[in-house]
Amino acid sequence: MAQDHIYDPDEIEPRWQQVWAHEGTWEVPNDPGDDPTSYVLVMLPYPSGEPHIGHLKVYAVGDAVAHFHRRTGRRVLNPMGYDAFGLPAENHAIKTGQHPRDSTQTAIEEFQRQFRRWGLSIDWTREFGTHEPRVYRWTQWIFLELFKQGLAYQKQAAVNWDPVEETVLANEQVVDGRGERSGALVEVRQLTQWFFRITDYADRLLEDLETIRWPEHVKTMQRNWIGRSEGAEVVFRNEQLGIDYPVFTTRPDTLFGATFFVMAPEHPDVLRLAAGTEHEQDVREYIGRALTADKALRGDVDKPKTGVPLGRTVTNPVNGEQLPMYVADYVLMEYGTGAIMAVPAHDERDFAFAGAYDLPIRRVIQDLDPSPGGGEDLDPSPGGGGLPYTGDGPLVNCGLEFDGRHNREALRAIVAWLEREGKGHESVNYRLRDWLISRQRYWGTPIPIIHCPSCGAVAVPEQDLPVVLPDVEDYKPRGRSPLAAAEDWVRTTCPQCGGAAERETDTMDTFVDSSWYFLRYTDAHNDEAAWDREIVRRWMPVDQYIGGVEHAILHLLYARFFTKALADLGHLPEEIQEPFAALFTQGMILRDGEKMSKNKGNVVSPTSIVERYGADTARAYILFIGPPDQDADWSDGGVEGMHRFLGRLWRLAAEAADDLPDHPLPDELSADDQRLLRKSHWAIDKVTNDMSERFNFNTAIAAVMELLNEVTAVKRGAASPGAVRFTLTTAASLIYPFAPHVATDAYHLLTGERLWEQSWPSTDQEYLESDTFELVLQVNGKVRDRVQAPSDASRVELVELARASDRVQQFLDGNTVVKEVVVPGKLVNVVVRPA
RNA sequence: GCGGGCGUGGUGGAAUCGGUAGACACGCCGGCUUUAGGUGCCGGUGGCGCAAGCCUUGGGGGUUCAAGUCCCUCCGCCCGCACCA
Numbered sequence A: 001m002a003q004d005h006i007y008d009p010d011e012i013e014p015r016w017q018q019v020w021a022h023e024g025t026w027e028v029p030n031d032p033g034d035d036p037t038s039y040v041l042v043m044l045p046y047p048s049g050e051p052h053i054g055h056l057k058v059y060a061v062g063d064a065v066a067h068f069h070r071r072t073g074r075r076v077l078n079p080m081g082y083d084a085f086g087l088p089a090e091n092h093a094i095k096t097g098q099h100p101r102d103s104t105q106t107a108i109e110e111f112q113r114q115f116r117r118w119g120l121s122i123d124w125t126r127e128f129g130t131h132e133p134r135v136y137r138w139t140q141w142i143f144l145e146l147f148k149q150g151l152a153y154q155k156q157a158a159v160n161w162d163p164v165e166e167t168v169l170a171n172e173q174v175v176d177g178r179g180e181r182s183g184a185l186v187e188v189r190q191l192t193q194w195f196f197r198i199t200d201y202a203d204r205l206l207e208d209l210e211t212i213r214w215p216e217h218v219k220t221m222q223r224n225w226i227g228r229s230e231g232a233e234v235v236f237r238n239e240q241l242g243i244d245y246p247v248f249t250t251r252p253d254t255l256f257g258a259t260f261f262v263m264a265p266e267h268p269d270v271l272r273l274a275a276g277t278e279h280e281q282d283v284r285e286y287i288g289r290a291l292t293a294d295k296a297l298r299g300d301v302d303k304p305k306t307g308v309p310l311g312r313t314v315t316n317p318v319n320g321e322q323l324p325m326y327v328a329d330y331v332l333m334e335y336g337t338g339a340i341m342a343v344p345a346h347d348e349r350d351f352a353f354a355g356a357y358d359l360p361i362r363r364v365i366q367d368l369d370p371s372p373g374g375g376e377d378l379d380p381s382p383g384g385g386g387l388p389y390t391g392d393g394p395l396v397n398c399g400l401e402f403d404g405r406h407n408r409e410a411l412r413a414i415v416a417w418l419e420r421e422g423k424g425h426e427s428v429n430y431r432l433r434d435w436l437i438s439r440q441r442y443w444g445t446p447i448p449i450i451h452c453p454s455c456g457a458v459a460v461p462e463q464d465l466p467v468v469l470p471d472v473e474d475y476k477p478r479g480r481s482p483l484a485a486a487e488d489w490v491r492t493t494c495p496q497c498g499g500a501a502e503r504e505t506d507t508m509d510t511f512v513d514s515s516w517y518f519l520r521y522t523d524a525h526n527d528e529a530a531w532d533r534e535i536v537r538r539w540m541p542v543d544q545y546i547g548g549v550e551h552a553i554l555h556l557l558y559a560r561f562f563t564k565a566l567a568d569l570g571h572l573p574e575e576i577q578e579p580f581a582a583l584f585t586q587g588m589i590l591r592d593g594e595k596m597s598k599n600k601g602n603v604v605s606p607t608s609i610v611e612r613y614g615a616d617t618a619r620a621y622i623l624f625i626g627p628p629d630q631d632a633d634w635s636d637g638g639v640e641g642m643h644r645f646l647g648r649l650w651r652l653a654a655e656a657a658d659d660l661p662d663h664p665l666p667d668e669l670s671a672d673d674q675r676l677l678r679k680s681h682w683a684i685d686k687v688t689n690d691m692s693e694r695f696n697f698n699t700a701i702a703a704v705m706e707l708l709n710e711v712t713a714v715k716r717g718a719a720s721p722g723a724v725r726f727t728l729t730t731a732a733s734l735i736y737p738f739a740p741h742v743a744t745d746a747y748h749l750l751t752g753e754r755l756w757e758q759s760w761p762s763t764d765q766e767y768l769e770s771d772t773f774e775l776v777l778q779v780n781g782k783v784r785d786r787v788q789a790p791s792d793a794s795r796v797e798l799v800e801l802a803r804a805s806d807r808v809q810q811f812l813d814g815n816t817v818v819k820e821v822v823v824p825g826k827l828v829n830v831v832v833r834p835a
Numbered sequence B: 001g002c003g004g005g006c007g008u009g010g011u012g013g014a015a016u017c018g019g020u021a022g023a024c025a026c027g028c029c030g031g032c033u034u035u036a037g038g039u040g041c042c043g044g045u046g047g048c049g050c051a052a053g054c055c056u057u058g059g060g061g062g063u064u065c066a067a068g069u070c071c072c073u074c075c076g077c078c079c080g081c082a083c084c085a
Helices: A009-023 A053-071 A087-096 A100-117 A133-148 A198-211 A216-226 A252-257 A270-274 A280-292 A348-357 A407-421 A517-523 A533-539 A554-568 A606-613 A615-624 A636-659 A671-692 A697-714 A721-735 A740-751 A795-804 A806-812
Strands: A037-042 A075-077 A152-162 A167-169 A187-196 A229-238 A243-249 A260-263 A307-315 A322-328 A339-342 A424-429 A449-452 A456-459 A491-493 A500-503 A544-548 A583-586 A589-591 A632-634 A772-779 A782-790 A815-823 A827-834
Touching: A009 A615, A009 A740, A037 A053, A037 A517, A037 A533, A053 A075, A053 A544, A053 A583, A053 A589, A053 A606, A053 A615, A053 A671, A087 A100, A100 A606, A133 A152, A133 A456, A133 A554, A167 A187, A198 A216, A198 A554, A216 A554, A229 A252, A229 A339, A229 A407, A243 A252, A243 A260, A243 A339, A243 A424, A252 A407, A260 A307, A260 A348, A270 A280, A270 A307, A270 A322, A280 A307, A280 A322, A322 A339, A322 A348, A339 A348, A407 A424, A517 A533, A606 A615, A606 A636, A615 A636, A615 A697, A615 A740, A636 A697, A636 A721, A636 A740, A671 A697, A671 A721, A697 A721, A721 A740, A772 A795, A772 A806, A782 A795, A782 A806, A795 A806, A795 A815, A795 A827, A806 A815, A806 A827
Parallel strands: A037 A075, A037 A544, A260 A322, A544 A583, A589 A632, A772 A827
Antiparallel strands: A152 A167, A152 A187, A229 A243, A229 A307, A229 A424, A260 A339, A307 A322, A449 A456, A449 A500, A491 A500, A772 A782, A815 A827
8 A cells, every 4th residue: 555645535535626716617717608507596695604514515516516517518606795784793693792793793704714724616706795785785775666657665564563573474484383593482563664565476476387397396385475365355234324245255156155354453444343332342351362362372273262242233245135244363463354254054164153152054055965974063053064164065055046056166256246246356366465675674685765855755765775783782683773863864865855864774684685685796896786687687596506404484585575676677687587596495404303503502613623624524414324315314424434435536547557557458448447347437417417407416426436446356367557536537527517616626637637627427328228237037027037148139049038937947846827927128027826 | 294215145236128036246155376475276156845846026916928126005214305385
């Protein structure tokens, strides 16, 4: 063993990183060229502390894709930036007094250091942080563009208030009634806030999911979040007060079964309706309780239904019946119109409420196939079966015109009738709400609006952008934005009338920043515009987007909305309707089956791994543990194995370079040569497939390991130096996307060439095919023997080979052959039966 | 409750179109080298069995010449949504 060949990543990695940095190897120009382009993007990181193991994984994936795309002939844009606004830096400021700008800058520098240490192939010339005024100037510009189009607007609404973060939150940031970050139970407050009209795009956001290559479960989550329901709006009139109450229902076919009417406690008319009735006091108390209760508790499906009567009635438009009105907290103000028609016979919730308050239940759909045995809730009326019944069937109790018709068909007829009578119409409802973007916090993009007592909310003129975030003494939110304390900044003049006015003091949700950053990368230094339309056309959409599945709804939905809105406004080429043509979501790195967390003390820091084994080992190992879209368990021993493998590859290359400079393939190939070449081409085929068809880097790396094992296996045999050299060169070339430094170095030792400038190896059919193959012989489906068979053998010849096998004969003895199944190139199965 | 995913050796995982289950690696066992080693190299390693052989992909059933893969059913784990009318 040559002692002078020791794999030393500490020497190899910085050496090549310097070459790449000096030459700007990964920088790409925007000028038009003939080469196809590829935009490979990893979701931008939030800079806090230092990168964690999840960052290492996501960049290992992103960089592997970028390298593969480059070497298969594409001009690759692989940029980097930072989602630098946000609460953690601000909370840190509240605790320590350190300006969030400074702590963020420190974190960014640490991230930069690590990413360079990892040898990522980033075009650093396009780098930016979303907190830089030169960037958020354009965030503000986009806000104003949306404002001008009415897509950004202010309204008073019941909003989610996080009492710990002391700010409002978007619906998407409330999980199980709790603030996504703080975990605090969210309160409901009536506040005037800024919203983006994402609901205008609900249908397009839904339909265009068909056009993008995203994991099906992410698409499903978005579909569910948008929650499109088709139905009808039906008007119920309160005659005493002369007020119409429209309700949304997906089941207008059950209108004849409505026996009461329910309103949400938040409904603005509830108190007015109850006023002067005997129930007024009860209603007042019920609303008080309902509105102060925790959102999470109220939302509990299993909670018994409660409510109180309003002492009023509405008229059922289809039959003129007077239905008693109730207020109950199972009806939500946020969905539909905040009021419902209750059909207890055919809705589980209404059924539960009717049971609790002894309200009438009228079946209007027959159950033609009642499940047997169900004793309770049996309906004595014709049609039978249990109630509530939510299935389909013919209508009953619906009058001469509709009785007997199938409910689905009658549904359309009833809606048509409502439309003729002016009492309703077809309607579509969405679960999706407009995006609340105001935050009563400091560390974010200021909303570029001036409030004027006479002109109202006025846009800051474009030439005055950016509205720079002022420095403040006190970052602590006190129910209003900390910016409100910067009085000199707040006080200003109205751009329209010149009168005294005040600046908006809320900042924007940081998801606004990340909804367009991918556009800015294409034209990061443009000071005249957010981007150039033609440059965007060259790069967008992102060819491969990579990130965590935790953004399945929030970021990924908002970014899609921005792209569509900006395209509508003419700022993007019309054909760009989706930001991310393909999406890959990577799984988490676990330790002993658990999430890594400081509390559990099971954190593996990428820094320590990289320092100990080098970046190549860390990157390759993390891709080798398992399929990258799945969670994977970190093992310290596994890293060692990867380190050994890369060391072995490098050492064999170094030895080969010493021993056999400049050896071409011999004219006459020995059996071992053949074996090496065949395995090499097999590996090229395998790795290429794993990289382009799917993202199975783990099996790609395993194939290169097999290739290297083959070199070791033939070493003492008759392999020619040229064949060994070819095999090692191929191995280096194939491992390059995962371990670029050692691959580059090994390749350079062997060939003197720069690996990143070489195109991806291609396979030679001659070596993928062989003259013979291993034929598997089965009897009754059980493997009994394996023999070598000529590749061009006919089916008959394969059967003969099977019959000729002693091992097969042994199992044929005393049996009758029923048939022979032949799978050419694979196996022969002889089916027998006892004689 | 609804929707989606998953279940394979001691461990991570492989098996891409119904056709050799366990590739590759970790760990473990044995051996050989070496200036010491945590380095390198060689061999072994799903279970039962001396062997022939039998068994084996969460459990049960089915389709098929052939099932980890398809169908039915049950169990377990994970993720998302959840009073959305």
